[in-house]
Amino acid sequence: SISTTEFYTRQWWPDIKDFFKRYDIPFTSYLIFNYNQDVRAPYTEGEFYVADDTVTVTTAREILSTTGRLGFHGYNHVSPTVHKTKMNKVAWPSLAAIKEGWTVARQTWIRLFGEYSLPFSYVAPNNVIQDEAIEILHEVFPSIKVVSSLRATADDETVHEFGPHPTIPDLYFIPRQTSGYVFTSFVRYLIASSISGSGIWSHFIHADDLFDPYRSEGKTWDQLKGDFHKMISFVKQQYPWIRFVDIREAYQTLRWIDATGIEFNWDEERTTLRVESTEPGLLVRIRTNAMSLRELDGAELVHRYSRMPVVIVRLTKPVHRFVFRPDR
Template sequence: MKKSFYLKRNVYIMLIAIILLAVGVQISRTQYILQFSKNKSLVENHRIASQNPGRTIEYGGPAYCVVYDSIDVGSVKVNDNVLRTLQYMKKKTVSMDIAQKPLDLNGCSVAIITDYSLEEMGHISTLSSFVEDGGYIMFTNKLELDQEFYQIYRKIGIVASGSSAQVQGIKLNSNVLIGEKDLVVDDPFINNDSNSVELDDSSELLASSISGVPLLWKREYGKGAFMVFNGTMFQEKINRGLFAGAISLLEPDYIYPVFNAKLMFIDDFPSPIRQGTISSIYDEYHRDIPRFYHDIWWPDMLKLAKRTNLKFTTVLIQSYNDQVKGPFSSPVDEDRYNLISYGREVLKSGGEIGIHGYNHQSLQMSQVVADNYGYKVWPNVEEMSASIKEALRYANNAFPNYDIVSYVPPSNMISKEGRDALKKAWPNLTVISSLYEEDVTNMSYIQEFEVAKDGIIEFPRITSGYMDSPFERWAEANSMTSLGVFSHFVHPDDVLDEVRSKNLPWSKLNEGMSEKMKRVQKTYPWVRAKTATEAAIDMEKVLNSSVTWTRAGDSIHGMISNFQTDNYFILRTKKSILKTTSCVVSKIDENTFLVKASKSKFEIRLDG
């Protein structure tokens, strides 16, 4: 009898185990299917929103008058960066070319002077009177020490000045870049031509060079204030966040929208995996390259995503051949097994799969560009288009119910002809992600955060690599302050490359990446993890809206036109938050708040 009883109990245990296993599999499949459904829903939202691509948004409120000299190259570069930054901040701008007509600040609430010569401004008393009466002026270029400078220098906070010199690096004496007070970047890529100046006690120093030369300061004057940048680095796009932070500290109770998105791209994944061994991996893990990716690298990346709140956007490669003429079907090195195996885990973890290309030959037709990258030249648009169709067929066979809609160009390079080929082969292409920062070779595909005239969303990447570097840290801090965006990419085979890995083993690269992402999470705990398509479509909704601000006593009232989803804003104020209506306000730094507006009309009441 006892044997029979134990037999029945074992059977029950086995049945329960089978049922639990089935439930687990079903839950896993449900999550997988939900990800498919979510992606289709995002694409449909974009189709609706993109029925009127390139819609011009008019911004209300007081004007930001951006003064530049079209004859001076440096002034034009600064002017372009300032205008684009204010456009992201949804501020009404008026561009004034003093090479064409005299300065006139009537109707301006803020004047941003991008020229270095005050002599071009006409009567210098116009500037000081404008600020004294309650206006705000920011100088975004090192000022020439001319006669006009010496008429105003005391009013902008300077007690003594000397000759100019090249100064390196930057130290933030404030949180002009959100979350980065006391950040020191001592690297040659930050270089300014700056005047030697001494500031008065009433000036608020926000940033200085490594050698202590004041670079950025605020000086209240009358009812308004001056913001002075004593350098030349605003000519470069990477420094837009410093301008955004400075302008947000110039006026009281400053509020502006951000996209609020954190993205992590993995280029060349899934893709054919190189066979064989390399000593740096085998000595540490006793595995060949395919087993290393399967057993070590990919589990480590999944753990990183879970620990630091990331969603991966992975972009696949079908083959590493250099073929630029069809037919392209079934290359010998394609790896459908790994595509399905890794791809399923990407989707189950909440990530996204996009296309990097049929192969890694950038879609372009210039021999000069091809030679620079060591690639081949595509003969025509038709061959490029055929290769993309093959990559889509390959992906769709592996994931037949999944809409693949995001693209990252190989080596961040694509020509106009290549973009035409994409559109021809891929009607539901939704987002292209290349690079944000300028390329010294002028060969990369450089983007802004925008919706192109053809309806494709441009959502660039800003930083890259497993390890922190001064440049990457600075670029990250600037993009987070100006846009509320962290957009980063890595490659699986960085560990195989001596240059990209800096000769470090995976254990060190993994440690560096973990420390980097823990720092990002600690500095910006408010930023939302997104895939490329999620972030792009959210951004599209923000770009298609405008915000009208009104002040009534101690309250800020916001009204969002074309409101579709929660909107996020950065509020800089020294006042306390007393009450909110239709929004949530969270402190994210000293005198800095994240505002989440859940309705088209919302209110923030401040302690006056």
């Protein structure tokens, strides 16, 4: 048998690095300083050093020294809200207390990793964050430009759609759509729904999923790895036009898409589609239904599905023309 620390350092972490390298997937690791439930001062930071050989600090520095990124998950795992919920049994006594905890986390981050490495993105513990806390987060960590919760839920977690914060222009919501290693038919459905709808897929994994019977479905680490391979292979095979990007590029790309103006117009016979865009490079998904794409000008064909009436095209000029003909 091996200790939990040995499992993470000798097996899980090397396996995860090899996995993302194999599939050329950039990733962000989210850092939390405590799993205590302290919501009043004094705020300590001792738990971050409990692991053997302070491996948490060593691993974080390894990530920063390579192509990986560090994001912020919280001072501790108590959601930044003053309201108790089913998902959040412990609540902060005030917004001021949340700010104090995050301020300690910021100071610790700078001391351990340097101010240059302050986080760009934040994931809310338990996927819960109240609106006022987002404003405090922006004040304490102005480096953070992305906030992640959930895109949809049946519980009392916080839900955000992809898009900018309504009052903080440089802050953007990039919510989680799926999570975990287990590749079930429901996860397949969620992935297909996400990519076929918004054209975006965001996925989270937890290092401790193996130790949670619900999240792991009782599977071994080797079985979970096998499932995760199937999941990524499914995405790459079914959606070869999808680009895997890190959180900074996702932020920049989504803001660019939001700023890109686009207009669609059909002719009277609905056989010719004219598209005008303010920027080249935009990917467009077109349902052809009972028609086939015969000609295109000002765009390039990226992918044509053989089993459904969909084409993916990249716009290359300000004005684009697509000609369709009925299928025989």
